[in-house]
Amino acid sequence: MKHIILFCVLLCTYTNLKAQGITDGSRVNGSFQVDGQYYMPDDALGINDSVIGGRKLGLNGFGKITYTLGNFTAGLRYEAYMTPILGFDPAQEGNGFPFFFVSYNSELIEVTAGSFYEQFGNGLVLRSYEEWTLGYDNAISGIKVVYKPFRGVSIKGVYGNQRYYWEKYERNKRGLVRGADAEVDLNEAIGSLQSSDFRVIVGASAVSKYQADNDPIYNLPENVGAFAGRLNLGWNRFNFMTEYAQKINDPSVMNNYIYKNGHAVLSSLSYSQKGLGVVLQLKRVDNMSFKSDRGISGNVLDIGFIPPINRTHSYSLAARYPYATQPNGEMGMQFQVNYKIPKGSLLGGKYGTGLAVNFSQVNDIKRTALNDTTPVGMPGTLGYSSGFFDVSDKILFRDLNIEVDKKFNTSWKAVFQYMNQYFDIETLQGKAGKKPVQAHIAVADVTWRVNAVNSLRMEAQGMWTKEDKGDWAGLLLEYAIAPTWFFTLADQYNYGNPDADQRHHYYMASFGYTKQATRVALTYGRQPEGVICVGGVCRQVPAASGLTLSLTTNF
Amino acid sequence: MNNRLSFLAIVLLGLTITACDKIEPPYKQGGEVLAERKVLLEDYTGQRCVNCPTAARIAHDLKDVYGENLIVMGIHTGFFAVPFPPQFPLDMRTEAGESWDAAFKISTAGHPKGLVNRYNKEGIYYLGPGEWGTAIADAISKKADATLELEANFTAGNTKIFISANGSFLRSMEGEYFLQLCVLEDSIVGNQNNNDPTVGTTPVIENYVHRHVLRATVNGINGEKISDETVSGDTFSKTYEFAIDAGWKTQHLSVVAWVYRGSDFEILQVEEVHVQSE
Numbered sequence A: 001m002k003h004i005i006l007f008c009v010l011l012c013t014y015t016n017l018k019a020q021g022i023t024d025g026s027r028v029n030g031s032f033q034v035d036g037q038y039y040m041p042d043d044a045l046g047i048n049d050s051v052i053g054g055r056k057l058g059l060n061g062f063g064k065i066t067y068t069l070g071n072f073t074a075g076l077r078y079e080a081y082m083t084p085i086l087g088f089d090p091a092q093e094g095n096g097f098p099f100f101f102v103s104y105n106s107e108l109i110e111v112t113a114g115s116f117y118e119q120f121g122n123g124l125v126l127r128s129y130e131e132w133t134l135g136y137d138n139a140i141s142g143i144k145v146v147y148k149p150f151r152g153v154s155i156k157g158v159y160g161n162q163r164y165y166w167e168k169y170e171r172n173k174r175g176l177v178r179g180a181d182a183e184v185d186l187n188e189a190i191g192s193l194q195s196s197d198f199r200v201i202v203g204a205s206a207v208s209k210y211q212a213d214n215d216p217i218y219n220l221p222e223n224v225g226a227f228a229g230r231l232n233l234g235w236n237r238f239n240f241m242t243e244y245a246q247k248i249n250d251p252s253v254m255n256n257y258i259y260k261n262g263h264a265v266l267s268s269l270s271y272s273q274k275g276l277g278v279v280l281q282l283k284r285v286d287n288m289s290f291k292s293d294r295g296i297s298g299n300v301l302d303i304g305f306i307p308p309i310n311r312t313h314s315y316s317l318a319a320r321y322p323y324a325t326q327p328n329g330e331m332g333m334q335f336q337v338n339y340k341i342p343k344g345s346l347l348g349g350k351y352g353t354g355l356a357v358n359f360s361q362v363n364d365i366k367r368t369a370l371n372d373t374t375p376v377g378m379p380g381t382l383g384y385s386s387g388f389f390d391v392s393d394k395i396l397f398r399d400l401n402i403e404v405d406k407k408f409n410t411s412w413k414a415v416f417q418y419m420n421q422y423f424d425i426e427t428l429q430g431k432a433g434k435k436p437v438q439a440h441i442a443v444a445d446v447t448w449r450v451n452a453v454n455s456l457r458m459e460a461q462g463m464w465t466k467e468d469k470g471d472w473a474g475l476l477l478e479y480a481i482a483p484t485w486f487f488t489l490a491d492q493y494n495y496g497n498p499d500a501d502q503r504h505h506y507y508m509a510s511f512g513y514t515k516q517a518t519r520v521a522l523t524y525g526r527q528p529e530g531v532i533c534v535g536g537v538c539r540q541v542p543a544a545s546g547l548t549l550s551l552t553t554n555f
Numbered sequence B: 001m002n003n004r005l006s007f008l009a010i011v012l013l014g015l016t017i018t019a020c021d022k023i024e025p026p027y028k029q030g031g032e033v034l035a036e037r038k039v040l041l042e043d044y045t046g047q048r049c050v051n052c053p054t055a056a057r058i059a060h061d062l063k064d065v066y067g068e069n070l071i072v073m074g075i076h077t078g079f080f081a082v083p084f085p086p087q088f089p090l091d092m093r094t095e096a097g098e099s100w101d102a103a104f105k106i107s108t109a110g111h112p113k114g115l116v117n118r119y120n121k122e123g124i125y126y127l128g129p130g131e132w133g134t135a136i137a138d139a140i141s142k143k144a145d146a147t148l149e150l151e152a153n154f155t156a157g158n159t160k161i162f163i164s165a166n167g168s169f170l171r172s173m174e175g176e177y178f179l180q181l182c183v184l185e186d187s188i189v190g191n192q193n194n195n196d197p198t199v200g201t202t203p204v205i206e207n208y209v210h211r212h213v214l215r216a217t218v219n220g221i222n223g224e225k226i227s228d229e230t231v232s233g234d235t236f237s238k239t240y241e242f243a244i245d246a247g248w249k250t251q252h253l254s255v256v257a258w259v260y261r262g263s264d265f266e267i268l269q270v271e272e273v274h275v276q277s278e
Helices: A002-019 A425-429 B002-018 B052-069 B095-103 B129-140
Strands: A027-039 A057-069 A072-081 A094-105 A109-116 A140-147 A153-162 A176-185 A198-210 A223-235 A238-247 A262-273 A276-286 A329-341 A353-365 A391-407 A412-423 A437-449 A454-465 A472-481 A485-493 A505-515 A518-527 A530-534 A537-541 A544-554 B039-045 B070-076 B113-116 B146-155 B160-169 B177-185 B188-193 B204-210 B213-217 B224-227 B235-243 B253-261 B267-274
Touching: A276 A353, A329 A391, A391 A425, B039 B052, B039 B095, B039 B129, B039 B267, B052 B070, B052 B129, B052 B188, B070 B095, B070 B177, B070 B267, B095 B213, B113 B129, B146 B253, B146 B267, B160 B177, B160 B253, B160 B267, B177 B235, B224 B235
Parallel strands: B039 B070, B070 B213
Antiparallel strands: A027 A057, A027 A544, A057 A072, A072 A094, A094 A109, A109 A140, A140 A153, A153 A176, A176 A198, A198 A223, A223 A238, A238 A262, A262 A276, A276 A329, A329 A353, A353 A391, A391 A412, A412 A437, A437 A454, A454 A472, A472 A485, A485 A505, A505 A518, A518 A544, A530 A537, B039 B113, B146 B160, B160 B235, B177 B213, B177 B224, B177 B253, B188 B204, B253 B267
């Protein structure tokens, strides 16, 4: 309520100032989104009245407004989850203003009071961000200062507590986060290097959390520090980035209360020129879950972030088994080549042909018992030892995918994809005793541009696997009248489910209308059970049947 | 101005770097703990829930710390508790458990979850296993609002339990208060999914010992009202006779009773007794 009053006061002040002509040059931006679902029983999918639990409607919505006047910015975001859509944590239920801030930003200094998002380097030791589709928000509420004393030099400081659904901050409950980051772009800072082909950026971060120790079982550290150093080197078309992070003892429910230090390293080497891009990424993570409340698991209160180095698939069957990053331990690599076969060549044709090959694999790390009597990961111990290059034979995830992108003429274009995936469903989705999924997936996405306004797109997909729910087929037809209307019919058919009673069709029909920055879409049909991942952070999506309305607008 | 801000930045960096506590062994605490009351931990679990054995171990570790002042009740509910023969033939679900699961949104949030004295924060009752310890430490240090004495004895050739529950309120309070009684069976042996090798074999622990399993409520899902408005010193006294299931092992049965406030389910006092032979 007090936020509403504050906003009204600001609005009245603004109106008053506007009358005096003081607000000339000010700007107001904002966006609204409402996602609503109406649930219907569906006996075939096992969705009956008791599963729905009397809940017919789910609604997630937000509205945010940012006001800018010169160097001054203020904003707030209203959110409502009444009740949350299926698959979102029930603790989301409620409505209010979880995010509000005022900020002053000049060339020398930026000061923010209130809620803010921030990232140090790649985020290994600090990343606060919001992802609406996951219901994820670990915004920090407190003070942020960004100081730029010289050109190319940036020093950041943050201090505050993180958002935990609607729960108010209480002293000695969840923790405080404080951190500092410094980054120097040598090419910017040193005049003689400004036109150099050799580019260097160095940075360092330190983050510490404080949480009182009220635990009756363990002696726990109340202050846990994490540190990171990073280097970015560029030379002509090459770029090399690396970041190393270390965290001191941080026993928590996430690591089963072990006292081992954590480590993470992320490196990337890339080359790019017109028509060719090559990227190699390497990652090692060991005991790096870093949350501001040691007793909490799940997608909340993360201070650090482990970036995924796997391709994010957009086609539904290709995205059925998405990789979720494993902060307790993983070692992975990704290699990607993008090549454009030139126009006029045999394979390139009139418009050229795009080729992309991507391979990624993530293994578990190898853990060695500390002694003969302590099992690996035993709570109340250092847990295990693991050398920097110790990798386990256990493959968590592997994805080889090849994509061909071809425009045939002014009317026809297509994208073809083949994927070969390996997915340790027991580890990544907690399905005990299930064999790893080994799947072949193929996609053909063909668009026929009938004329400047009308187009028809067909998406055909197939997944072939002996594991989990077996084979799937998918077909989607989408008719678009640019730039306003689209109509979609789709079906996913789990025809190879080992349980013949579960070989369901997941049909769907939808249409949408877009005008300027406003889009409304209505969908009717079934949603298969699955997992949505964004940036390696995942949310379970239960099977559902019913009507979905989505409305978004920006101004 | 610039010098001041540089100084501030350096101080902030310094504070952050020095804000680290390195803990040396032993990592586990020892010594006595102070308890002002008894506390109920409801462990919502399931035999096919891979994370539940780790949660059960946390409950067990807490029981080791608090002894008889902590009462643990394993409540098998939801998808993970559904029998899946031949590997998981046991059905340890109860009508009350399923009802409480729905009321406290346990399955929606995902197993394992626990309730500590049914306290809630902003309407959220459930806690992850990592939160149980601090919640119990908080709860157990509060002064009790009621006393509760419990007796349970077998009758009718060990086919029935005669229960008497007596108590009093220690302060005046508004609202309705209820008495809830349940029967637990300890040490039920069956298979359990597991993903924690420090607890047992993965992915299945064969012959896992399920502890403190809720078998039934004695006086309904919501218990029985014992007071509309309490005045300090008010007493209550109730007796019940409850027929047990023939499949339950009588030597492993206990009765748990608690007094709770109707408006928010918060437990004022809880007690557990082993059922005594005739």
